[in-house]
Amino acid sequence: MVVYLDITERNRAEAERAQIRDELIRTQAQALAERSTPLIPLGADVVAMPIVGTLDGARADQVIEVLLAGCAARKARHAILDVTGVPHADTAVAAALLRAAAAVRLLGVEPILTGIRPEVARTLVGLDVDLRGVVTLPTLQEGIAHATRNATRR
Numbered sequence: 772m773v774v775y776l777d778i779t780e781r782n783r784a785e786a787e788r789a790q791i792r793d794e795l796i797r798t799q800a801q802a803l804a805e806r807s808t809p810l811i812p813l814g815a816d817v818v819a820m821p822i823v824g825t826l827d828g829a830r831a832d833q834v835i836e837v838l839l840a841g842c843a844a845r846k847a848r849h850a851i852l853d854v855t856g857v858p859h860a861d862t863a864v865a866a867a868l869l870r871a872a873a874a875v876r877l878l879g880v881e882p883i884l885t886g887i888r889p890e891v892a893r894t895l896v897g898l899d900v901d902l903r904g905v906v907t908l909p910t911l912q913e914g915i916a917h918a919t920r921n922a923t924r925r
Contacts, residue, residue, distance in 0.1 A: 884905050
């Protein structure tokens with residue numbers, strides 16, 4: 772006696788489930804990425820981006836992309852990068868911050884870096900990072916005050 776079992780339908784259903792699962796994972800990853808680099812409008816021409824957590828190469832690229840697109844779309848004149856939530860700085864973090872500042876500067880936007888903690892400052896100085904051309908202020912509140920003060924002068 773021979774029994775044949777047609778598993779074509781089962782294989783098709785499993786392939787559909789895998790495709791739906793993969794699409795869900797992509798959608799969730801995109802939503803998470805958008806939330807991990809929020810750009811917050813603070814006024815007519817001021818935006819802020821709080822950066823929390825580790826800043827690796829892929830995330831640095833995302834920060835720059837979101838920052839440039841947001842500054843251009845909102846016609847921002849001041850962009851505040853708040854690094855209060857960045858736990859440590861290394862060469863990659865320093866390079867990412869400098870690239871972000873240089874990129875927005877090319878759009879005519881003043882980069883403002885806030886929230887540099889003492890250990891991050893020590894690392895940046897140890898790495899001989901040149902922050903000329905970037906306004907650095909201790910707190911986000913002071914960054915907002917600086918940007919709004921300068922925005923009203925225009």
